[in-house]
């Protein structure tokens with residue numbers, strides 16, 4: 001199994017399109033989860049091929065040849081022992097590697113390089129750059145999404161990042177598909193925290209809410225913008241000096257607005273809050 005994990009990684013996964021798992025993770029954690037998935041699929045396929053082989057062998061070897069009842073075998077101890085022990089072994093090995101990867105993904109460091117507080121609310125996001133960990137820390141800069149502007153969460157490569165999540169109302173879920181990871185954002189005292197040990201590829205990645213949270217749940221998008229550490233420091237300094245996120249992004253030579261998604265036309269006021277005042281629609 002360990003050998004499989006080493007051998008597989010990219011090659012087999014790529015050949016089989018990740019066995020349905022999204023490819024192209026941008027954090028070390030996402031790569032480990034991906035490898036676990038690929039290795040599990042290979043293990044499952046190996047068992048599957050073995051079982052299919054046995055079935056077809058039985059079908060051919062013991063097909064009906066006459067009316068005489070074949071030899072009846074029951075209580076074959078070696079056989080019963082085998083098919084009790086083998087599944088337990090397989091499940092144990094899968095469990096072992098799952099526990100290792102899960103512990104690794106959930107691991108929190110003492111002093112992450114960057115701490116960002118993710119605040120979810122119906123139906124947008126606020127990202128607070130913090131000067132420390134936990135509720136005692138202070139926010140030094142903040143980005144707030146609106147109905148017109150998608151919030152852009154700017155983060156650096158090559159630094160460990162802690163996400164501390166809190167919700168103002170209902171349960172949301174912070175999801176960036178390229179992290180191959182999502183975690184629920186809970187209201188009240190529960191502060192869900194997770195870390196990525198680094199982000200390995202600069203770029204713009206769409207982020208979404210992955211927990212059905214109300215009428216405009218589907219519109220709750222944001223963008224993760226991964227930039228070099230130098231640019232990130234400049235961005236944060238610009239934000240801390242009072243610049244808007246858009247101006248600070250322009251200042252470091254980045255696109256000021258989200259490039260992976262755009263604000264949706266919610267028609268919130270028109271349709272939902274003033275149903276009587278809506279003019280007859282001409283269709284759209």
Ligand SMILES: [Cu+2]
Pocket residue numbers: 120171172173209210211212213217220
């Ligand atoms: Cu939501």
